Amino acid sequence: MAKLFSEKTKQVFLGPLSKNNPIAVQVLGICSALAVSANLKPALVMGISVTVIVAFSNVIISLLRNTIPNRIRIIVQLVVVAALVTVVSEFLKAYAYDVSVKLSVYIGLIITNCILMGRLEAFAMANKPWESFVDGLGNGFGYAVILIVVGFFRELFGAGSLLGFRIIPQSFYDAGYMNNGLMMMPPMALIILACIIWWHRSKNKELQE
Amino acid sequence: MDTNKNGYTLIYATVMVIVVAMMLAFVSGALKSTQDKNVRLDKKKQILSSLWINTDGQDADALYKKYIVKELVINSKAEVLSEKPGEAFDIDIKKELSKKLEDRRLPIYVANVDGKTKYIITLLGTGLWGPIWGYLALDADKNTIFGTYFSHASETPGLGANITEAPFQQQFVGKHILNDKYEFVSVAVLKAGQTTKTQEKVDAISGGTITSKGVEKMLLTCLGQYDQFFKQTTSGGTN
Secondary structure, three states: OOOOOOHHHHHHHHHHHOOOOOOOOOOOOHHHHHHOOOOHHHHHHHHHHHHHHHHHHHHHHHHHOOOOOHHHHHHHHHHHHHHHHHHHHHHHHHHOHHHHHHHHHHHHHHHOOHHHHHHHHHHHOOOOHHHHHHHHHHHHHHHHHHHHHHHHHHHHHHHOEEOOEEOOOHHHHHOOOOOOHHHHOHHHHHHHHHHHHHHHHHHOHHHOO | OOOOOHHHHHHHHHHHHHHHHHHHHHHHHHHHHHHHHHHHHHHHHHHHHOOOOOOOOOOHHHHHHHHEEEEEEEOOOOOEEEOOOOOOOOOOHHHHHHOOHHHOOEEEEEEEEOOEEEEEEEEEEEOOOOEEEEEEEEOOOOOEEEEEEEEEOOOOOOOHHHHHOHHHHHOOOOOEOEOOOOOEOOEEEEOOOOOOOOOEEEEOOOOOHHHHHHHHHHHHHHHHOOHHHHHOOOOOOOO
């Protein structure tokens, strides 16, 4: 076990959670972060799905890395991701139909997530399967954390609830408080995201350009 | 081995495509029948859901048999074409919508909930990104909405996709689709604060305008086909 969690592997896992965060620092996967963060629940589901897929496609590409012809490597990566996502979605439809209905659009969105291509290209093509798996987990969690924070603020101020449960009491509304409709719009996700990046960079001076 | 040679690249690509295609074809073929069964079962769940019957963790087949007493196929003149069980269920509403109104075969599910008759009508329309569909249950007066079920293929999560949530669907309960003269007017889906004189209304979803409009249009087109059926009603709206 000691070898499994060497200092380097630990860095590979912890890096994406903060100093090398896929959204805040690498600026990957922004599109889906805007699309699914209006409520907390879809943000959670999307975070978990991406984590699983990025970890496993990282392993597959890492296993194949020495055989992949350089000129068509992007196509190979795309095929692996698309095949993996399709197989998972077919199995869900057959054995967990309710879950697949709930996930509906996310499954397709995963294929287009830039984090996948980014990690496959930047990490899995040059590293061993185990490190690649850990890197996938790390980046997936890093992505999920940002999504959850953005989703938290958008749902709380946009709908007055969290995970569908009412948080802001009725007495507030009676006193004239109103939900902020702008929070439900994609531009607000960008603004919250920008605030997170601002805070993040002020804490980590070395990230400032 | 030199992985940059043209021949190697070509063979690699070919083998990869064949392997992946075979794998996907195999998975799809092997799971097809299970998936179809799920789709049929899910349709029953959706129909029951428009009656506010919760099917979670229960045998939807048995519940369907218990509540749905008759499956009718009618035409646009409200003449009954068939009462054979299963025939209405297998109608592909998408195909019917592409036919001329006179030629359409329209399904109606007749349900019995606690001794009261309900009519369930199939809906299909277009949202922002793809199809939306649903079921709408009417009381025995063929006018008052008893319950709705909406679903979608790919509407934006958190915005348009909220048409599947209870708060949106509950708004429809008790609304009337006919006016005082028993004419079909449907229900409007409008921005909060807007009103209309001729129809009853529900609030649209903030940030989901096109999906909301899609629901409104779907109600108008799909319910509109049953115009003559509604004419048999005996009590008008409250407008």
